[in-house]
Amino acid sequence: MAAVNSSKLCCSESRLNVMFRWNRMIFKLYFMFTFLLLFVSLCFSDDDHEMEEFLKREFSLSKPYQGVGSLGSSHWELMGDAMVTTDQVRLTPDMQSRQGAVWSRIPCQLKDWEMQVHFKVHGQGKKNLNGDGLAIWYTKERMQKGPVFGNMDNFTGLGVFVDTYPNEEKHIERIFPYVITMVGNGTISYDHERDGRPTELGGCNAMVRNLKHDTFLFIRYVRRRLTVMIDIDGQHEWRDCLDIPGVRLPLGYYFGASAITGDLSDNHDIISLKLYQLTVLRSKKEEEEEEQDAITIPSVDNMELLRLYQSEEGMSGLAIFFTVLFSMLGCIFLIVIGIVVYSQWNERRRKRFY
Structure with missing residues (x-):
């Protein structure tokens, strides 16, 4: 009887040990899965998960x-040949030697x-017989006529050119058409003869002329990172055009x-310009660093490295072929x-065995 009780006791103890080990293994797996999930979410999280956007009607x-x-009754002001219709703000008509613009009257402090x-480029000219293009600005200056897509040269701020x-x-x-992005500090000139290549941050092809569907340009500035995307294929999908960190733009531009x-x-x-304020979560350390490093002049970090990359990327087809x-x-x-050296080494190795 004692032997039976002893065997039952051993059996129950073994079951308890198995259950304990099983529960401990489940706990470890659960802990590892939770840790892995948290790690992956941190690694793959981007600003989209940390931002809220609000339409700013005044901009x-x-x-x-x-x-x-109209004077005093709008936040926007027309310049040059620009005119308002029921469907769009027409910056230029399909006529020679015209330039026009629309500018915000309020400086942006975001x-x-x-x-x-939301824009549209169309006309009677056939391929390569049309010009010259349009630009979206965030600059210190406003309402200045000039040769850079209807704005002044040596501008201070950001220009995105179609x-x-x-x-x-x-x-x-x-x-062409081609989207180009440039940051100016008031002393940098736009090179028309070279289509802005010496000073561009980057860009992309954008076949936007005479399309029956809507065309869109997207510009985002978050944590000193500039992103430009386009939606021109009628698929309602954004396509990457430019993504550059270290872009420093001051507050208070137009x-x-x-x-x-x-x-x-x-x-x-221009059919619409919609500006959204992005509320981005920042740590106290980030806020303090931004306050200490106040931006007064537009600039781009590592601009020399960027130009080196562009020069390598922009090699001609012949240079790429020879490379x-x-x-x-x-x-x-x-x-x-390697084959010759290996064969000689192998031959000497075989001779050692004779």
């Missing part, structure tokens, strides 16, 4: 464009913002849009040398 322009251009631009005509003869690797025509022309229309060719020849040469 937005949309139908029915009530009072636009740290983080997002601008969504360039529809290639001035540079050698533009084999670039298809939003605007401008366009220009020369010997060639197009209708350049690939010599790289392949170099690899073949190294492989041949």
